[in-house]
Amino acid sequence: MQVRISTRHGEISEATQDKIRQKVEKLQRFFERIMAIDITVDLEKADEPDIEVLVTVEHKHEFVANHRSNDMFGSVDKVVAKLEQQIKKYKEKIQDHGRSGTQEI
Secondary structure (H helix, E strand, O other): OEEEEEEEOOOOOHHHHHHHHHHHHHHHHOOOOEEEEEEEEEOOOOOOOEEEEEEEEHHHEEEEEEEEOOOHHHHHHHHHHHHHHHHHHHHHHHHHHHHOOOOOO
């Protein structure tokens, strides 16, 4: 799994990038088919950074979430929570899809 972090309108330290990377890598626990995670940190409003995360999984499916607040790591946590919900919903959908038609009478 590749994790790429990019910034707009500024720079963030390696230590900050590592913390963000650790938080988003937790998504792999929920779905093993994650191919890449792209994180964009927009610092146009320095007091309210905007975090956007794009998760690419097998079969060309993507999940996207973003959040803006005055706490960068809080925003990352919110984005990860949103993505967890999307991934869980998708996982249930594909698991249920495989079960349809196997009902006993």
